[in-house]
Amino acid sequence: MGRSILFLSILYLLTSCGQNGFIEGELLRANGLMRSQPDSALYIIENINSENISRRSTRARYALLYSQALDKNGIDLISDSLIRPAINYFQNHGRNIDKAKAWYYLARIYDNQGDLDNAIKSYIEAERFMVGTRARRLLAMLYANIGNLYTMQYSFDEALFMYEKALEVYRPLQTVNEAYVLQAKASTQSILGQYDEALETLAQAKKVALVHMDTICLLNIAQSTAATIMEMDDNLLSAKDAKSIIFDACREYNKGVIPGDMLPILSDCYFKLNQLDSAKCHALKALDYSEEDQDHRSLGLYALLARICEAKADYSTANDYLQRRIVLADSLNESDKLNLVQDLEQKYHTKQVEQSYKRLRNQHIAISIFASLIIIILGGVAWIIHRRRKALRDEYLGFADLIKGDHLSLQKKYAELEHLHGREDEKSRRLFAALDNRLQSLQKILELASTYEGNADVFYEKVRKHLKIEGNKSGKALDDLFDITNLYYNDIIFYLQAHYPKLNQDDLALCCMVCLGFSPQQTRLIFNHTNSYSIYTKRSKLRSKLGLTDVDNLEDFFAEHIKKLKYKS
Template identity: 25%
Template sequence: MKSNTLAILILAYCILVACTRTSPNAQLVQADSLMQKFPDSALRFLQKIRPEELNSLEDRAYHALLLTEVKDKNFIQQTEDSQIRIAVQYYDSIKDIPMQAKSYYYWGCIRRDQNNHPEALKKFFTAITHAQNISDNKLAGYIYNNIANLYLLQRLNEQADSIYQITERLAIQEKDSNLLADVLSQRGMIDINRGKEYYSEAEQKILLAFKISRHIAQRNLMAKTAYSLSLLYGRMNMGKEAVEFAKLSLNNQDNVKMLYRGYLLLGDAYYKTVQYDSALIYLNKALYSRDHSTKAGIYMRLADIAQKQGKLEQALEMERKYSAYLDSAQQKQQGAAIVITEKNILIQRKQSEFKTNLGQLYYYITTGTAFFLALFLVLLKCYKKKVIYYKQKEIEMGKKLEEVLRQKNEQISFLQKEIALHHYSQTEKQTLKEELHILKTERQALLKESYEHSEVCVKMKRIIQSYKKTDKSNERFDEEDWKQLIAETDIRWNDITIRLAAKYPLSQDEIYLCCLHLTDIPTSHFRYLMECSRDAIYKKGKRILEQKMKCTDKSISLREFLEQFL
């Protein structure tokens, strides 16, 4: 009994633990709330939290993510990824997609700071996949921006600009002024690299970015856009403006890493305004930079100044250092590695999608095939029923028409005999003749209806409609069809083809043309059935009238002549 009670208590405890979800540490939530507007305060707050205060895996992962994020926002270069790995492993294990997106994004930022651009690109692509799955367009914008920055660093300008355009659309959609200003500034830099003909476009983009950064009072963004403007005006030989914006960039720069590039920019601007002493001050300040590309630019300018001042030995020494640092910077270029990484990522993604969807594909193919086969069989059965129904209707209609025609013919024959054999008064004869005329008219209408429902007439209409729609037809009017047309014409018009052939020396083709003229088909459509030009049809009709039928009246047509012959 005691063992049963103990088992129940243990089971109840397990259920309680499983169903209870601990809420995140309140201090972490508070630090997260400070992240966007006060990243420096958030950093100090997080640094005060002691490890023993983080009681759960969730808290430790959340703390690791926030600490990585806040350092990135405070422009602290991170080369160690042990913290962010804690977050990635935890959020991957519980499949928390929003947090997975952020974790992989900041892991990519660390790889970027390590100058391991191919690995950074892998992390960013993983992050963008998660962000798109939850439609987090704001985060997606920042991820795309970082991807484009990596391309731009490797001078893959076209690829960078295409990604920046996506980022720009997302920034506008999310009304993110910070991101929009940053993107416009970067796109302006691409235009600068394209050459003089693009300087005007570059100026428009960067001035708009500078205006936005001033409006939102974002110091680092102002520093970045002012830097871009100074670089542009330096290229445009507007030295005064280049110096002004270079100073503005330095005054607003909080990022130490960017500070040395700012010194180089201001030194370069002073050099272009022939203020060599001022240029030397800032160029020497910039020498503390560890970036080989920046140092190459510094030594290039120092060599130029030494040469201008007649210090040839110093100029040669500066040029030697310039070449050394330039070679080193070029060796660090990872453009080819990034392109290979991108291809590998796309291949892996496609393979993963293929494996994931293979089962579904088989299911959809099997289900779809079965469905369409069943649908086809049903439609085929319906079609056959419909064909049989219409054929029966045609047969019934044909029989009715034949019966009515037989009756009309008998009535006409009877009236003709009555008029010929009996001596009726003039009034009675006139009445009988009128009755006979009505019967003949009704008979003609029945014959017309019978002709219009005939197979040959229906086929002629199909061929004509096909030519009118597509200028071609899969069917053609063959010899059997012409024989059927002659038979139908003779039924309708009292053996007219026999009478025409007896009176005029007409060829087979000329008989065919006469039959077509006795239908209701326009003359312009005859060419579709006789497979010749419209002009040939008119010439043939004229030749029949003039040479075969000896008709001298030029105003009469073949159709009119045939109607008189009836």
Template identity: 25%
Template sequence: MNRNIYVIFLSLAFCLIACRQHPHIQSLLQEAETLMGSRPDSSLILLESIPSPEKLSEEDYATWCLLITQARDKNYVEHTSDSVIGVAVRYFEKENNPKYYAKALYYQGRIYQDLGNVEKATSFFINSLDVGKRSSDYLQLFLTSSRLGTLYARFNVQKKAMVAYHDALQYALASQDSSSISYGYSYMGRAYSLLEEWEQSLSFYEKALFISTQIKDLQATELAMNEYVAVCANADRFDKIADYVDKLLEIKQDGGDKAGNLERLYFTIGDLFRHIGRNDESVLYLKKALLSDNLYTLAGSCQSLYFLYEELEQYENAVRYNNKYWEYADSIQKMENNKAIMEIETKYNHEKIQKENLQLRLKNVWIACGGTLGLLAALGFVFTMVKIFRRRLKDKEKFISDLEEQLEELKEESLFILSKMERNHSEVLDLSEQLEKIRQEYNKVKDEKEILKQSDGDFRIKQESLSQQLKEKADKITQIEKAQSMFIYENKKLEKKNLDLKEMIGSLQKNIFVLIEKKNLDKHNVVSFALLIKMRNEKKNLRDEEWKELFIIVNLLHENFVDRLLISFPKLKNEDLKLCCLTKLQFTNEEISSFLCIQEESVIKRKQRFKSKIGDPENWGKGGFDVYIASF
């Protein structure tokens, strides 16, 4: 009795504490929201400093959930779960607050985009737009429309991308925010470039560049300039780039909060100089960019220097920077592979912590509520753990699938390189034949000219003609030798690239093997919890997919038992394998008859007939089948 009173008292105390008002929290949340645009890192620190936010009032907690998700997104923190933003979505939908509800839907879409579920992400962005139209938050509408346009552009859905980017520009104009307007014009330029309408595209990029250079927003300028250069390249309009290089240099000199990464800016300027033929200035800025500690900037700068020196026919420098480019590219590939693996491990650790917290809560419920509730909580924990394992397994399978696709692409690229090398080799041989033929002609003309020298002066005109022929043959020989050198040089580059590809392929294959091994261990945990518990509780026939799952379980538990059986006795049928697996798992004849939907006597007869399929083992006797299978 005293124990029950104590539990009730604790529950009431907890409710009173949870319902306490936190007047200072609202001002802190407002400050975090104010800092979100200019200082998202400070906003995140403020929000994370709030202890036990789940104990706040319902409104404050929902606001905190929305703001913490927004701050993490702006600080490029990878989203791994939608549980936090889900609180905000449900609350602001209930409160009929279109501004915050639209924002919550947008960030739920961002989370699903990070998790790779493009379908759900698109759905939430569309819902966010529908709700947001009831508010006057034009910046949020611009953000959502542009994100939706980028998704459509990524999957080459050109008409929908055009509509979404057009809407984004209209919202940016309504907001009167110069940076957003610049981005909006850049997005329209991107939409027209997808349709290969180059002049329209260039027109919008020029508007974007005019605004971004006026307000000295380097990030908006870099976006517009980089895509502008790509469109100029496709449209063969490099003459249009030169005017903007000096503007970039002016922004760099002015600096300020929007100046961005200096080495990245040097790379952009150097690459632009390369495209417009200002080679000395290009080399100067690209070498400044090589002082960066960013691998992507370093790789891009080396690649630009390689292209530049190759155009200048300074092949020694070209090869040196090409080798550096592939070193940085290899480091980037390894970093991205490690990052992907670390993301899986982070998700796993996060789920592990969630599981441990759940265990602790279940233990407290057991103490407070007694044995019955504790048993129910334990069952809930088992199914939750199965769900966690299945989700982790699904993530790993997707990652392995992505790696395998990447592996196939690398293999195809390697085959293409080998094919191109073969064609180059064939071209070299053809050129060698041409060269030999022209040299013979050259020698013949030369001999003829020598003969004419010894003749009378009446043949002077013919001698001049032969001299001209000699010059043409010599020029042709020089051209062929140069072409041969170029093909040989290209083959050397291709050989280097192919070696790098083979190394990457080997690394990927190793990673895939390790991940598959880990995935199989996880699969073992999942199936052993789900299927075996079901079989112990329900003695009935299994579905086809469940029989396949059972074969996996037996393989994992008993050292590839099913595979070894098929290797030793390839004539075994599927029904024979079912009987062997059930026996290996020590089910009785009565239980086996339930799983196979036959009489118990039929089970015994099947076991006896098994002799003829595997030969008559020594000491078969009564119960010999069970003993044989147990020891196999």
């Protein structure tokens, strides 16, 4: 009986090892195809029976490669259940590149969920593990994705900064991805009204895309170029140029077929050229293309169709399109929209008064177009204000969660510094008193979060007022920070001021926190940086001002210079 059990155990182990060996071979084969043939890599992984995976390392590798294959095939994951085994395993095992990839694809999942705060935190973790690896392509993708997140948050200057970092990494690699990042950069420049710079950036993108003959990218660049030209100069010449760009690109790269994404701008070109039938035809095609999800493009198309029909004196149809637009855009000012509709209805019912109509025709059209623009602008401003307020409210709630998680570690850090350096002189006593006050301030935010749980608007107002009061105190409270850091760390701040004149007061304060050993999250708490992206951006800009590359570590830089200054003294 004992021999039988032993035999079965050995047989099970041999079978298990054989299955793992086969699966690891398949994963290795999928990894080799990941960049050039991602669809084949996904096919291989999908045909692996995950129930036969017994080793944690193999399961982690399977989870990572499966997540990577799905992402590369344009399949958006919105649950972290697949990538989680990789995160858990590589946290304490494996190479840094594996850790970096695991955090990167977790960030992609958070991005798909719309959880921008956790997305940026995961990207930061991914970048930390990329330092010293050869994952340049992944690093460039990371910077580009962070740039996209900034754009979604209307932080356009920060977005341009991250796109440029992505381009610095992409240029030596000579991949078509450089063209896509250049196009994203141009879109952001256009939003900021930097039209000449945007067109120059798009021209660079076209050169890169032509090298790789990426027709999808070339069509997108043509569309962006046409849109930018129309935004620059609203005249007949611009409309002609934009239309030519679209037709030339479609003829050369898409067998003459106009993609659905280009139909709205082409319709607008025809409208500017007073070719109303063509304008309406292309607008209707675009509406059919986008009507399934009733997105914001449909909103603009209804307004465009109303203007086209009004220009053709077809007021009944214009009225119909504006009614549809009202139903779709319920966030706009209802009374203004109804007044506009009533004005069009009155025009329609009095159409028989031909002589009066001829005299007032141009005036009515101008008023209607102006009213439409005012409604769109006011609605857009109201939506942006509402979105910004909601983003700030979520930001403060996230800051309260950060305090809950890191408050204890911050207290321990204070105790450690006090034990090392004490409160022997007046400046030290003032500095530690300021840090004590900061702990009490953070505790106050925790109390507000508990008191107003479930009432986010009231919590937002209370925290906003509290942070304003604390902000007025902080300048005086931390005046001694530079002196204390110089005292403890061999005049490092004096050295930085002498050798890096571009550093401002905020940069030097961040240098002090790094020298004192505070983590980025602890630094956020001390300086009340409610925006999770701000500390990351400040560290990136500081690294640039110090002349450091992406692979250089800030903490190592300061440790090395403090050591050198010690020997000099």
